[in-house]
Amino acid sequence: MFQYPGRMVMLVATATALTFSAVAGASLKTAPPVGPLPSGPTSTIETQTGQLVAVALPRRSEGRVWRVARAFDAKVVQQVSEADVGASVVVVFRATGKGTVTISFGLTRGETAKAYESRRFTVRVR
Numbered sequence: 001m002f003q004y005p006g007r008m009v010m011l012v013a014t015a016t017a018l019t020f021s022a023v024a025g026a027s028l029k030t031a032p033p034v035g036p037l038p039s040g041p042t043s044t045i046e047t048q049t050g051q052l053v054a055v056a057l058p059r060r061s062e063g064r065v066w067r068v069a070r071a072f073d074a075k076v077v078q079q080v081s082e083a084d085v086g087a088s089v090v091v092v093f094r095a096t097g098k099g100t101v102t103i104s105f106g107l108t109r110g111e112t113a114k115a116y117e118s119r120r121f122t123v124r125v126r
Contacts, residue, residue: 070102
């Protein structure tokens with residue numbers, strides 16, 4: 001044991017790296033994309049570059065969660081936070097550049113594809 005201290009340290013470091021690799025690999029799996037969205041309310045928001053925009057979605061029970069359903073241009077807005085506030089889920093975006101984007105949310109049961117409700121927000125950044 002004392003004859004090979006360098007080898008012992010190397011084995012511990014390798015085992016630790018493999019453990020972190022396995023954990024990181026597990027967290028890289030993504031949820032399936034949200035499928036077709038049912039019709040739902042649409043809102044339009046106008047703002048300026050650098051401003052924050054918050055949208056409130058009604059919190060639902062039975063394991064249903066709001067998910068961003070479609071990609072949007074991060075050159076126009078970027079999500080900065082999300083929180084449960086009272087009976088709502090509030091998602092905050094920063095206006096990062098001029099343009100117009102539509103942010104679509106789908107209500108799914110966990111990370112599944114079927115959407116039970118939808119909300120759409122068109123954000124115009126001047």
